[in-house]
Amino acid sequence: MSTTTNRNDNRGSNPKSSSRFILGVAGLLIAVVLLGSGGFLWFTGGRGAPSIGGPFTLVDGDGKVVTDGDFRGKYMLVYFGYTFCPDVCPTTLNAVADAMDKLGTKATKIAPVFITVDPKRDTPQMMKQYTAAFSPHLVGLTGTAAQIADVAKEYRVYYAEHRTGPGPNDYAMDHSSVLYLMGPDGRFVAPIPPDESGGEMAAAISKFIS
Numbered sequence: 335m336s337t338t339t340n341r342n343d344n345r346g347s348n349p350k351s352s353s354r355f356i357l358g359v360a361g362l363l364i365a366v367v368l369l370g371s372g373g374f375l376w377f378t379g380g381r382g383a384p385s386i387g388g389p390f391t392l393v394d395g396d397g398k399v400v401t402d403g404d405f406r407g408k409y410m411l412v413y414f415g416y417t418f419c420p421d422v423c424p425t426t427l428n429a430v431a432d433a434m435d436k437l438g439t440k441a442t443k444i445a446p447v448f449i450t451v452d453p454k455r456d457t458p459q460m461m462k463q464y465t466a467a468f469s470p471h472l473v474g475l476t477g478t479a480a481q482i483a484d485v486a487k488e489y490r491v492y493y494a495e496h497r498t499g500p501g502p503n504d505y506a507m508d509h510s511s512v513l514y515l516m517g518p519d520g521r522f523v524a525p526i527p528p529d530e531s532g533g534e535m536a537a538a539i540s541k542f543i544s
């Protein structure tokens with residue numbers, strides 16, 4: 335009893351250590367949130383609508399030039415990744431495909447879009463084959479290294495090559511796993527948790543689609 339009281343008293347009488355403690359906890363929380371959401375804090379700090387997304391010019395699976403304007407009038411469900419991704423991308427895209435099935439008629443208002451962060455290996459043909467394995471609705475987009483860098487920057491997506499061996503193709507891509515719902519006007523609507531089941535994802539998306 336008395337030890338507990340003493341400990342509390344000690345902490346209370348030492349504002350330096352308690353504020354250090356609070357700073358430590360705040361720092362830890364920020365780190366966890368940044369890790370968990372791929373830098374979500376960056377774009378929620380400002381007033382009004384956060385600035386995510388913007389104009390892009392990319393290439394689809396048929397080698398056709400596609401811009402953000404081609405999706406106006408539809409919601410875009412945007413995910414960044416790459417076809418050689420061993421785990422996170424295929425898991426997420428499976429859930430996206432499942433969510434599209436579960437969204438029923440609302441799915442007709444949504445274009446799921448997969449943008450590669452590995453344009454070196456992800457040719458239009460690669461993207462076409464890969465996306466077709468998940469869903470006929472999934473649009474795979476690639477582009478030049480500069481075009482990908484531009485769109486990734488707009489969507490606040492981090493990516494970097496991670497060498498796994500000496501060969502030219504011996505690398506993996508580190509990348510943030512973020513899924514964005516963009517409105518029919520092209521503006522950011524909401525982040526959708528990418529690590530959920532298709533059913534949970536469909537429920538999260540459904541709230542924003544009338």
Ligand code: NI
Nearest residue numbers: 415419422423
């Ligand atoms: Ni991935």
